[in-house]
Amino acid sequence: MSxxxxxxxxxxxxxxxxxxxxxxxxxxxxxxxxxIKGKFKEDIVPFETDAEQQKIFRELAYRVSTRxxxxxxxxxxxxxxxxxxxxxxxxxxxKDNIL
Amino acid sequence: MSxxxxxxxxxxxxxxxxxxxxxxxxxxxxxxxxxIKGKFKEDIVPFETDAEQQKIFRELAYRVSTRxxxxxxxxxxxxxxxxxxxxxxxxxxxKDNIL
Numbered sequence: 001m002s003x004x005x006x007x008x009x010x011x012x013x014x015x016x017x018x019x020x021x022x023x024x025x026x027x028x029x030x031x032x033x034x035x036i037k038g039k040f041k042e043d044i045v046p047f048e049t050d051a052e053q054q055k056i057f058r059e060l061a062y063r064v065s066t067r068x069x070x071x072x073x074x075x076x077x078x079x080x081x082x083x084x085x086x087x088x089x090x091x092x093x094x095k096d097n098i099l
Numbered sequence: 100m101s102x103x104x105x106x107x108x109x110x111x112x113x114x115x116x117x118x119x120x121x122x123x124x125x126x127x128x129x130x131x132x133x134x135i136k137g138k139f140k141e142d143i144v145p146f147e148t149d150a151e152q153q154k155i156f157r158e159l160a161y162r163v164s165t166r167x168x169x170x171x172x173x174x175x176x177x178x179x180x181x182x183x184x185x186x187x188x189x190x191x192x193x194k195d196n197i198l
Contacts, residue, residue, distance in 0.1 A: 047172040059165055066158055067181065073146040075184025082166065085174025 010037040013099070024087060029098050031065065033058030036097065047086065060091055064098050109136040112198070123186060128197050130164065132157030135196065146185065159190055163197050 010028050017026040018041060025046070027038015035057055040046055048056065067077050081090045092099040109127050116125040117140060124145070126137015134156060139145055147155065166176050180189045191198040 048169070052169070052172070056169065063162060070147070070151070070155065071183075073151070074186055074188075078182045078184065080179070080181040082179040083177045084170075085177070087173055089173075 007037065014038065026099070028094075029057045029061060031061055031096050031098075033061035061098060064091060064093050068093075106136065113137065125198070127193075128156045128160060130160055130195050130197075132160035160197060163190060163192050167192075 013028075014026050014037065017023055023041060024044050025038065025040045028036040029038075030036055033054070035054075046053065063080070064077070067080070071077070077093055079090055079092045081088055112127075113125050113136065116122055122140060123143050124137065124139045127135040128137070129135055132153070134153075145152065162179070163176070166179070170176070176192055178189055178191045180187055
């Protein structure tokens with residue numbers, strides 16, 4: 001896909017996700033943990049600073065990468081989730097990137 | 100708790116967990132990823148070698164530890180789960196250890 005097509009694909013997916021009312025944040029990150037495209041819902045005050053969010057993305061990318069070492073035996077990861085007191089964080093590996 | 104009490108507590112919890120028919124493995128690991136007590140259900144053939152299982156435990160302990168860095172803002176983790184093609188892996192932080 002060209003970059004323009006990618007951008008259209010990402011934007012379309014994010015629009016679909018934000019139709020769910022409980023979503024605070026949705027975004028695509030690459031395998032290094034850099035945000036490709038994403039945002040908080042309007043009116044949401046993030047719990048984290050920008051620097052902390054970047055750290056979360058990097059750690060998430062690292063987790064997704066290390067989980068791949070066990071794909072051969074347990075099968076690929078469809079999604080991962082962490083239930084916290086204030087929110088649920090979910091990640092979906094999509095090719096080389098992560099939603 | 101004394102070690103004996105701990106052992107009783109762990110065994111009791113594991114017995115409860117194995118009442119669920121779909122459980123393949125249940126165990127407690129410490130913050131370094133060492134297995135304190137746990138086992139596969141009888142008749143289950145593990146997907147992983149012993150060495151790979153130890154690696155999974157270590158990586159899990161590392162994940163639980165890094166997630167704690169964000170407890171102050173998003174609240175403590177109640178559980179985490181990864182849905183794979185062949186199984187679901189769940190972890191529950193319990194004080195310094197992990198179920």
